[in-house]
Structure formats: structure tokens, C-alpha cells
Amino acid sequence: MSQSSQFALLAQRRFGPFFWTQFLGAFNDNVFKTALLTILTYEALSWTTLDPSLLNNLIPGLFILPFLLFSATAGQLADKFEKSRIARYVKVLEIAIMTIAAAGWMTHNLWLLVAAVAGMGLHSTLFGPVKYAYLPQQLKPEELVGGNGVIEMGTFVGILLGEVLGAVLVLHKPWGVELVAGGTIAIAVLGWLTSRRIPLSPAPEPDLKINWNPVTETIRNINFTRQNRPVFLSVLGNSWFWFYGAILLAQFPVYAKDYLHGDHSVFVLLLTVFSLGIGAGSLLCERLSGHKVEIGLVPFGSIGLSVFGFDLYLASLGYTNTATVDMAGFIAQQGSWRILFDCVMIGVFGGFYIVPLFALIQTRCDRNHVSRTIAGMNIMNAMFMVVAALVAMALLKAGFTIPQIFMATALLNAVVATYIFSLVPEFLMRFLAWLLIHTVHRVHTVDTARIPEEGPAVLVCNHVSYVDAIVIMAASPRPIRFVMDHRIFKIPVLSWIFRTAKAIPISSAKEDPWLMEKAFVDIAQALHEGELVCIFPEGKLTSNGEINPFKTGIMKIIERSPVPVIPMALRGLWGSMLTRSDGNPFHRSFKRGPFSRLSLVVGTPVPPAQATPESLQAQVASLRGDWK
Structure with a gap:
């Protein structure tokens, strides 16, 4: 495969429509969530009396709650039914959820919007097992790292554009709320149209009997995944990444406002450079891995997450500006470039970390159980992200500053990574060989x-x-x-x-x-x-x-x-x-x-x-x- 061939997949029906369906879903999620978080950070008093810091950690937690409750069922559905049909049904659900959200925007009803956050969590829960089980079914082994890299790049570019558009639209006077309400419905409809071109992807186990009990099926999924030690520990490593990212991203709105003394454009800038970093790291994986699943990149990525996470704490201490600034004013401040560089590099090394883990899970798990393995991973991800929200709230309540939370997360990442790589030394061994x-x-x-x-x-x-x-x-x-x-x-x-x-x-x-x-x-x-x-x-x-x-x-x-x-x-x-x-x-x-x-x-x-x-x-x- 040539370096550009991963982008050539976008022109092929087996990949292109699926990519755009996934991209638009991530884009719409983040237009909606970022608009909500932005309005609650910068215009909180007109919507609620609750503390913005609490809401910035609570709302992402509500989004991932459906992953805990429904991932086991979603994994079974993706193994039992043809995947393009599931994708179309999920997109119809997205249109309905965005219609409910529009009612919340127009009536200033915060709890309708919170319900829509949970609904979009359900949308992502149902689509997740389809997404990662579809790729190994449609792509050749030598295309899998490149395909995963493009998907991750697209996901984070979608997140980036959604966060930028959501933050910009909602504060656009006087029609910000109306633009978000109408725009999210339009994006959902566009996603449904692209899903109609996804080719047939047969179910690996059409005779599977659905276990509707989420508790017993969750336990069975996790126990099944544990039978393959490298896969299970890769799932844990993947979930840890989402713990790390959830804590980091949840702090950005208040960090931009209270520590960098920036307006909402500074918050958008932080999200932009982080997401660009993730996209760049994801795409670089194919070249650095030699077009194969190279798990040696995982320790490399983990080292970068700790080094640049800790440096973000140090860079924050060195930032001395106290006057309110916009994006241009922030960039002109002493120490701002170091903060932006750290955010970019956390994203780049995050890409190095996550893409090989996804590819390893896809290639080494039981082929008839891919969707349920991904569902088990999503359950673990949700657990870790819920814990991340709780840990962040507990640290804030204990008196930690947001830069201190960055430091604690970076140090904890080093401890967890050392533990995981000691359990499966193949990761570290491949890293030394790759080096x-x-x-x-x-x-x-x-x-x-x-x-x-x-x-x-x-x-x-x-x-x-x-x-x-x-x-x-x-x-x-x-x-x-x-x-x-x-x-x-x-x-x-x-x-x-x-x-x-x-x-x-x-x-x-x-x-x-x-x-x-x-x-x-x-x-x-x-x-x-x-x-x-x-x-x-x-x-x-x-x-x-x-x-x-x-x-x-x-x-x-x-x-x-x-x-x-x-x-x-x-x-x-x-x-x-x-x-x-x-x-x-x-x-x-x-x-x-x-x-x-x-x-x-x-x-x-x-x-x-x-x-x-x-x-x-x-x-x-x-x-x-x-x-x-």
C-alpha cells in the first residue's frame, strides 16, 4: 500500500459511505454537546443556577451512561443482523433525538436537552459495535491500520468541526439557539442519506439468540473477552485512554475561561489543536507501523501522553496573563504557544496509542464475536469515563486546580501504563524492536x-x-x-x-x-x-x-x-x-x-x-x- 492509499479507500463504496456516516454522527454529537456546554459556561445564569464546573463534568457522564446500560445488547444486535440496516435505523433514531433537542433549545428547557444528551449516547452505543466490526469485515488485513487511522482521523476531525461549529453557532446573536436546533436536525438527515449507500455486511451469527438482560450479557461479554489475554488488556488500555481524554477534555471550557482568561474562541482553539493532533497521530500510524498492526507504537503513545500531559501542567503555571483575551490575544501572550504545543502533542501521541489498539482487538479476537467484543470494550470505556467524571468532580471538590488535575492524570497514566505493559510485555518488546x-x-x-x-x-x-x-x-x-x-x-x-x-x-x-x-x-x-x-x-x-x-x-x-x-x-x-x-x-x-x-x-x-x-x-x- 502506498502512503496515500488509505485516503483512496474514501472513493470506494465499501468504505466511503460508512466513513461519512460515522463522520457526520461524530460531527453532530459535538455540535450539540459543545453548544450546550458553551451556553452553560458563558451564559449559565439564563439557563440554570447549577455550577458550570459541575455541569461540564456531569453532561459528558450522562452521554456515556447508555454505553453502560445498552452496549451488551448493541453488540448482540450487530452480530445477529446485517450491519448496513442497523446503521440506517440508528440514523433515523438520531433524527428523532435532534428533534427533541430542538424543542429543548426553543423552549429553554435544560432537562429536554439533557435527555437528548442521553439519547445521543444511546445512538453512539448502538453504532459503536457496528463501526469497529464492519472494518475487519470489509477491509483487507494490510488495509486495516490505514482504515482505522482514517476512521479515527475522521472521527476527531468531525469532533473538532462539531465543537467549533457548536461553540460558534450557539453564541451567534440573535439566532444562535435556532441555528443549532435546525443545524443538528439537518446533519442527522444527511447522515441518514449517506447510511443508505453502505453496502451489505452479512451478520456473522444470524441465529444468535438475544439475551435482553444487560447485566448478565455484560458479564458474559467481559468474561469472553478475558479469555484472550492480549485482547482483554488491549481493551483495558483502550478504556484507559478514554479515561485520560474524558478528564482532559471536560476541563477545557473552565480552563480556557478561568485559567487562560479567554473567551469562547480560546476554548475552541484548545479543542482545535487537540483534535488536529489526534487526527495527525492517527494518520501517521500507517507510515510508522509499516502498514501492519504495530503494537510497539502503544508504549510510545503512552510515554507521550504522560510527558506532554505533565508539561501542560508546567506550562499552565508559567502562564501569567490575567486580562480577558480572545483567540488572537491569547496567542500573543507569553507561554501560550507552549500550552498549544502540549495540546497538539497529547493528541498526536493519543493517536499513536489508540489506533494500534483498535487494530489489535479487531484482528486477534474471535471473528464471530467481534461486535460483542467491541460492545464489551464500549462497556469498559463507559465505566472508565463515568469514573473519570467522578474523579474529576472529586478532585475539584478536594481543592485541586485544573492544572493540578492535568498533572495528576499524567502521573496516573504513567503508573497504569507501566502496570499494563508489565502484564503483557509484548507491547514493550515490540516498542523496543520498533525503536x-x-x-x-x-x-x-x-x-x-x-x-x-x-x-x-x-x-x-x-x-x-x-x-x-x-x-x-x-x-x-x-x-x-x-x-x-x-x-x-x-x-x-x-x-x-x-x-x-x-x-x-x-x-x-x-x-x-x-x-x-x-x-x-x-x-x-x-x-x-x-x-x-x-x-x-x-x-x-x-x-x-x-x-x-x-x-x-x-x-x-x-x-x-x-x-x-x-x-x-x-x-x-x-x-x-x-x-x-x-x-x-x-x-x-x-x-x-x-x-x-x-x-x-x-x-x-x-x-x-x-x-x-x-x-x-x-x-x-x-x-x-x-x-x-
Whole structure:
């Protein structure tokens, strides 16, 4: 896929109408909610006597309450019924809700508007499982990260435009309220029209019997998701992001008004830069991930959320203006650019964090249970967002300032991220591998699509350096079980990475016959379970850059497990710091320079009957060529 191909999806019927339906839903949600929050922040006395800070945390909480109550049912409906039909029904519901909201706007009835907030929460609850289950059904695996990135970009651009339009329209005198009332109905109708072009997306389980009890179905959904540990912890990580974002965004109206001393245009500016950051981060994921599901970006995103969240607290302390300013006046103030930069970067790293998590959940969960898994995730998201609203209100009541809430959230994010990544070290391991091939080396991959998307296979590769396994792991779209010399397996620091990747240590029969036999048993078990296994048939690192003779271990493996064998070749690693070439390793690395180029080339799969050490060595040598 080219870098622009994720946007080419917009021209295709399998993606375009669905994207615009989702975009318009997010847009309309935020025109309505932001208009309501803005009027309650800047003209509160004409609508209610309740405290604006309390309302700014209460209203988002009411919006997500339906996620808690109805997500389990929504997930079942999305697995049982055809998805384009559900999308059309949901859009009809949106038109009805916006009509109720219009009555609230015209009569200044706050409680009708609050009811509409809950109604739009129900709208999003019903559409959520359809949205994320639709994508893996319609997109190819190599399109999934790009497609998710475009959806997330579209969602946050829709949020941004909705927030800007809602804040601007509602304060437009003298017709602000009327413009919001009519505009939200018109957007809902437009969303219904785009939903009519969404192509058929068959139900994975049309015979599913609906359990209408939300409590028991919620428990069953969460328990089912827990059976797949990486998926469950990805769901928790996703929910934590919404906790973080909910606390941050709920403070923006009062933060802009009371701490930055800005009018509503400053609030709009904060929302704008944050949303642009999310959109940019979501789109960058495809390039940074190499068009595959790269969960190594998740720790990278989490680090950025903490660093820039904490710096937003520091930047807020350094902002000294006390005079009321508009957007232009705020930008002219000392310290304003640092605040805006922090908001942008929180958004960018939020995109790095959330897009790979969505793609991982979509690709690794049971395909017949995608909608219910997404529903379970939405339930968890709702729980975390309700807790976020309660925590923010409790902190405000305890005397925390809004900048102090930013600091506390950033520090808490670091603690939670450390805990999650300690439970599933695959995230951190992939991050280290991703970091290696984007800093020390620039890796060019050739024909990695030949690595099968599912099912067992043995990968064979030349052995050049101590980081061969990490380079291959970072370039592969799937987890790989590496077989490696037990001495390399025990190297400090690298050993932790290899253990986390469930590498299989092996020795020669002369050194440790028991360990050798155990390795072959573990290899057979891994292949039986449909995993990829990678071996270095030379049995040792090259000492001169040339390929050593392949040993007969590959024959023993395919005799037990007759699976395809895929030859691969590493090019360009010889002479780097972690090879056995002559001379000072630091001098070699300095001579090569930063971002040195290397390549991984994947050959065509070889049937097990034709896989001999000699033929495989010849193919690996041909793939490598003269570039060591």
C-alpha cells in the first residue's frame, strides 16, 4: 500500500459511505454537546443556577451512561443482523433525538436537552459495535491500520468541526439557539442519506439468540473477552485512554475561561489543536507501523501522553496573563504557544496509542464475536469515563486546580501504563524492536506479504548479528517464535526480549542433548498450534559475513511437522556493532553512521517435501545477493 492509499479507500463504496456516516454522527454529537456546554459556561445564569464546573463534568457522564446500560445488547444486535440496516435505523433514531433537542433549545428547557444528551449516547452505543466490526469485515488485513487511522482521523476531525461549529453557532446573536436546533436536525438527515449507500455486511451469527438482560450479557461479554489475554488488556488500555481524554477534555471550557482568561474562541482553539493532533497521530500510524498492526507504537503513545500531559501542567503555571483575551490575544501572550504545543502533542501521541489498539482487538479476537467484543470494550470505556467524571468532580471538590488535575492524570497514566505493559510485555518488546529499526537502522522489507497471515510455517534466515531476531520480529505482521543458540538467549537485556517473545533456546547434542530435544518438542508444539517458528540453520553467527553451511535441524523439524518453509535473507547488517566482524565495534558503528540501511527479503514458500538444507541455503544466498 502506498502512503496515500488509505485516503483512496474514501472513493470506494465499501468504505466511503460508512466513513461519512460515522463522520457526520461524530460531527453532530459535538455540535450539540459543545453548544450546550458553551451556553452553560458563558451564559449559565439564563439557563440554570447549577455550577458550570459541575455541569461540564456531569453532561459528558450522562452521554456515556447508555454505553453502560445498552452496549451488551448493541453488540448482540450487530452480530445477529446485517450491519448496513442497523446503521440506517440508528440514523433515523438520531433524527428523532435532534428533534427533541430542538424543542429543548426553543423552549429553554435544560432537562429536554439533557435527555437528548442521553439519547445521543444511546445512538453512539448502538453504532459503536457496528463501526469497529464492519472494518475487519470489509477491509483487507494490510488495509486495516490505514482504515482505522482514517476512521479515527475522521472521527476527531468531525469532533473538532462539531465543537467549533457548536461553540460558534450557539453564541451567534440573535439566532444562535435556532441555528443549532435546525443545524443538528439537518446533519442527522444527511447522515441518514449517506447510511443508505453502505453496502451489505452479512451478520456473522444470524441465529444468535438475544439475551435482553444487560447485566448478565455484560458479564458474559467481559468474561469472553478475558479469555484472550492480549485482547482483554488491549481493551483495558483502550478504556484507559478514554479515561485520560474524558478528564482532559471536560476541563477545557473552565480552563480556557478561568485559567487562560479567554473567551469562547480560546476554548475552541484548545479543542482545535487537540483534535488536529489526534487526527495527525492517527494518520501517521500507517507510515510508522509499516502498514501492519504495530503494537510497539502503544508504549510510545503512552510515554507521550504522560510527558506532554505533565508539561501542560508546567506550562499552565508559567502562564501569567490575567486580562480577558480572545483567540488572537491569547496567542500573543507569553507561554501560550507552549500550552498549544502540549495540546497538539497529547493528541498526536493519543493517536499513536489508540489506533494500534483498535487494530489489535479487531484482528486477534474471535471473528464471530467481534461486535460483542467491541460492545464489551464500549462497556469498559463507559465505566472508565463515568469514573473519570467522578474523579474529576472529586478532585475539584478536594481543592485541586485544573492544572493540578492535568498533572495528576499524567502521573496516573504513567503508573497504569507501566502496570499494563508489565502484564503483557509484548507491547514493550515490540516498542523496543520498533525503536531499533527506526533509530539505529532503516529497514527496507521486500515481499513480507509472503509471510502467511495465519497458519503454521517455518522461517529460515541467515545469521548475521545478535539483533537478527529483533529485526525480523519488527518486520513481521505476526508474532514469531525464534529458535536460537542458548548462549545468545542468555545475553543480558536481550534475554528479557527473547523470553518475552517466547523464543526457544537450543544447543547442540554434544553440549546439552536434553535441551536440544526439548527445543524440538517445543517447536513441534508451536507449529501444531498454528504459530510461526523462525530458525537460523547455520547454528552460529557468521564470523566473516558469508553464509555458513545449513545444518540438518530443519529436516528434523519438518519430519515431525510437515509445514511450508519460507526462506529469508538479511542484508546490510554485517559490520554493525553487534556482529562478529573485525575491529572496534563502536568504530564500526560510527563509520556506518546513524540510520544505516539494511534489508529483509522474503522468498517464496517451499513445500516441506522439497525443503533440504542445501536447497534452502542456496535460496537464502540468492535472496541476499552480494550485499552483506
